[in-house]
Amino acid sequence: MPDIVKLGFAPLVDCAIPVVAAERGFAAAEGIDLVLERSNSWAALRDKLAFGLVDGAHLLAPLALAMHQGIAGIPAVPLVVPVTLGLGNNAITLSATLHARMVAVAPAIMAGPPAKRARALQLVIEADRARGQVPLSFATVFPFSCHHYELLSWLSDGGIDTRTDVNIGIVAPPRMVESLTSGWIDGYCAGEPWNALAVARGAGLVVATKADIRPGGVEKVLALRADQVTPHRDRTVALVRAMVRAANWCHDPANHGALARLLAEPCYVGQPAELIAATLVKAEAAKAEDCRPDLVQAQQLVADMMRAGQLAPDTMPDANMLAALWTPAYHDLAQGTFNAG
Amino acid sequence: MGNADLSILIIDGSPDRAAVVERGLVEAGWVRVSTIGPSVNLLARIQALAPDVIIIDLENPDRDTLEQMFQVSRLVQRPIAMFVDQSDSQMIHAAIEAGVSAYVVDGLRQDRIKPIVETAVSRFNAFDRLRRERDEAQAKLQDRKLVERAKGLLMKNRGLSEEDAYTLMRRTAMKQNRKLADIAQSVITAFEMEL
Numbered sequence: 001m002p003d004i005v006k007l008g009f010a011p012l013v014d015c016a017i018p019v020v021a022a023e024r025g026f027a028a029a030e031g032i033d034l035v036l037e038r039s040n041s042w043a044a045l046r047d048k049l050a051f052g053l054v055d056g057a058h059l060l061a062p063l064a065l066a067m068h069q070g071i072a073g074i075p076a077v078p079l080v081v082p083v084t085l086g087l088g089n090n091a092i093t094l095s096a097t098l099h100a101r102m103v104a105v106a107p108a109i110m111a112g113p114p115a116k117r118a119r120a121l122q123l124v125i126e127a128d129r130a131r132g133q134v135p136l137s138f139a140t141v142f143p144f145s146c147h148h149y150e151l152l153s154w155l156s157d158g159g160i161d162t163r164t165d166v167n168i169g170i171v172a173p174p175r176m177v178e179s180l181t182s183g184w185i186d187g188y189c190a191g192e193p194w195n196a197l198a199v200a201r202g203a204g205l206v207v208a209t210k211a212d213i214r215p216g217g218v219e220k221v222l223a224l225r226a227d228q229v230t231p232h233r234d235r236t237v238a239l240v241r242a243m244v245r246a247a248n249w250c251h252d253p254a255n256h257g258a259l260a261r262l263l264a265e266p267c268y269v270g271q272p273a274e275l276i277a278a279t280l281v282k283a284e285a286a287k288a289e290d291c292r293p294d295l296v297q298a299q300q301l302v303a304d305m306m307r308a309g310q311l312a313p314d315t316m317p318d319a320n321m322l323a324a325l326w327t328p329a330y331h332d333l334a335q336g337t338f339n340a341g
Numbered sequence: 342m343g344n345a346d347l348s349i350l351i352i353d354g355s356p357d358r359a360a361v362v363e364r365g366l367v368e369a370g371w372v373r374v375s376t377i378g379p380s381v382n383l384l385a386r387i388q389a390l391a392p393d394v395i396i397i398d399l400e401n402p403d404r405d406t407l408e409q410m411f412q413v414s415r416l417v418q419r420p421i422a423m424f425v426d427q428s429d430s431q432m433i434h435a436a437i438e439a440g441v442s443a444y445v446v447d448g449l450r451q452d453r454i455k456p457i458v459e460t461a462v463s464r465f466n467a468f469d470r471l472r473r474e475r476d477e478a479q480a481k482l483q484d485r486k487l488v489e490r491a492k493g494l495l496m497k498n499r500g501l502s503e504e505d506a507y508t509l510m511r512r513t514a515m516k517q518n519r520k521l522a523d524i525a526q527s528v529i530t531a532f533e534m535e536l
Contacts, residue, residue: 043404043442051430051437073408073422143409170409172402 003235004033007222008045009058011038011174011269013192013279014220016259017085017291018058019268021246029245030238038267041172042142043073049225050077056224058085062144062301064223068325071315072144078226082236082330083243083291086219089279090147090210091195092154094187095180098124098136099205114208118158125165139171139179139188149304150213151189180204191219192279193271200275218297226324241334247291256280291331298326347449348373349457350392352383354401358468362396365464366457384410394454395444396461399437411444421447423458432458439465484522491525494532 005027009015018036021027027034037054039045046067049057061084063072070076094102098121103110105127106120125136138155140148148168155162162168171179176194179185181203198204210217222243229236249255260277263269269276299322305311317325349371353359359376366374375390377383383403387395387410397404408422423433423443432455436442439462445454488510495506514524 040400041402041404043408044400047399047437047442051434053437142405143412170405172405175402175406 003031003232004035005056005228005235005239006035006037006054007056007058008037008039008048008054010042010045011040012058012194012220013263013269013276014086015058015268016250016263017243017246018222019262020249020259021242023262024246024249026242026245026249027239030242032235032239032242034239034242040174042145046072046074049079049223050074052225052227055228056222058220059223060142060145061218061221061297062146062149062305063142064221065298065301065305065317065325066144066310067223069311069315069317069321071310079223079325080226080229080236080327080330081221081223081293081325082229082327083222083240084218084220084293084297085222085243085247086290089195090150090189090191090219091206092151092187092189092208092213093176093180093195093198093204094121094207095183095185095204096202098186099207102207114212115154115157117207118154118156118160120158121155122158122160122165125160135166136186137167137169137184139169139176139185139190141173141176141190142170143308144305144310146210146214146217146219146304147189147191149308150210150217152308154189154208154213177201177203193269193275196275196279197271217300218294221293229330236330237333240330244291244331244334292335293326293328293331295322295326295328298322346373347371347393347453347457348391349375349394349396350387350390351376351461352395352397352401352403352407353378354398355468358398358465361468362461362464365460369456369460371457383407393446393449394457396457397442397444398465399440399442404442407444421445423454429455432462435459435462439469441465484520484525487522487525487529491528494528498532 007018009018018034022034022036037048039048042060042063045057045059046063048054049059050067064079064081066072067074067077068079101124102117102120105123109120110117128136138151140151142148151168152162155166160166169185171185171188173190173194176188176190177198180188180198181201187204195206199206210219224236250259256277260273260280263276264271264273302311302317302322349366351359351362351374353362353376356376356378359378363374363376375392377386383406397407411421421444423436423445429451436458441458441461443454443458443461491510492503492506495501495509496503499506501509510524510528511521514521517524
């Protein structure tokens with residue numbers, strides 16, 4: 001009898017690794033029956049993980065830390081991150097109207113490095129303020145998300161005060177494009193394919209990507225409930241090995257066509273395969289070595305969360321707590337066996 | 342203040358289910374119950390209704406938006422997730438399994454929230470059971486149509502009586518350990534290929 005492992009995921013291109021592990025036999029080869037359950041909201045994924053309806057989840061890296069630390073709106077849930085996942089790029093998409101205004105007011109800045117283009121936005125904001133217009137609104141996918149920190153960082157670098165100059169709200173990824181087209185928001189930072197979709201529909205333009213703003217930053221992780229990891233050490237190593245092999249499969253450009261078609265299925269991302277394929281070409285590498293959870297990443301997240309005002313002195317994680325959460329041991333064990341075999 | 346005074350708001354992607362939950366709550370004695378569907382202007386509407394309890398389907402993408410609004414807004418009384426109070430983990434489990442989540446105004450006593458959440462959970466479960474039964478009934482009807490058609494083809498082309506045609510298919514299904522409808526489908530496909 002194979003071990004059943006239930007994982008939750010969100011409809012994003014970077015759910016690729018668990019999906020491939022389940023669909024291409026990598027999990028089965030490790031004696032694991034990997035059952036995937038989709039959620040359209042991060043809050044739903046958080047709750048299902050917190051109360052054991054799933055054993056683990058494809059999760060925003062900062063959300064894993066926030067849950068473990070007990071600041072994610074629910075009581076603390078001990079988690080283990082044995083492997084990181086990442087394929088889909090985050091990007092900042094602005095409405096076509098706003099983008100055009102920025103190009104009109106500062107063509108040189110808009111032709112320059114994407115990381116600095118918020119300076120053009122700052123000029124638009126000043127012009128709006130002079131005319132007494134209401135502030136522009138931007139959305140990210142969740143308060144505890146790299147998207148949130150990336151948007152804040154991009155805006156701040158343009159000299160924009162993120163607390164007073166703009167409104168920043170939360171919209172679930174599948175709702176982003178309609179929120180932009182309805183004029184409810186003027187721009188957002190989200191993962192793919194939700195930027196490519198806005199561009200394809202002519203609703204928005206990508207102004208900067210994660211690679212422009214925070215190259216090499218961690219994005220999604222596999223977060224497992226600690227009570228599912230500790231008593232099942234071998235199974236966890238096997239699961240991580242399946243994920244690493246799936247990551248290598250995803251990384252091979254020869255598989256991108258098949259991967260895009262797989263993710264396009266309604267039960268996964270449910271968007272056109274061509275759209276997903278285009279984002280895979282641009283996606284960051286997800287080779288086996290990139291899946292190793294590095295403590296430096298966790299420390300970086302702590303710094304981001306502090307800057308965003310999400311951590312207070314009494315909720316600050318200590319080194320032991322971070323090490324319990326961010327655990328490369330399973331990856332190293334899996335890789336060791338992997339290399340030996 | 343009695344229980345009936347609590348203002349309850351139901352937000353559900355499925356308007357039919359919202360109606361079922363609303364009726365359940367009203368029948369149980371809560372009179373101030375409203376429902377809203379997916380909306381981009383949630384905060385303004387929530388502000389206008391000033392609910393003490395919000396029942397929202399667990400998978401609703403608007404939850405992400407709502408939670409953050411609750412945190413930053415001074416316009417609405419700050420509701421917190423029902424899951425924060427873990428004194429009744431059995432109820433929380435039942436709620437998540439049924440796909441129900443709830444937000445309550447901070448300070449509202451657990452014993453006043455519990456019957457509301459329990460009513461919502463039982464209505465969610467009843468709704469899903471009805472939907473499942475409806476789907477099954479439709480599937481059964483579909484199966485029966487297939488069997489009728491296959492029977493007709495066998496009678497016409499093989500000169501069998503209605504009873505013999507049916508017995509032949511049922512026996513084949515039992516022998517091959519397949520569903521009668523599958524056999525009927527095979528019969529239909531076979532005759533269609535001959536045409």
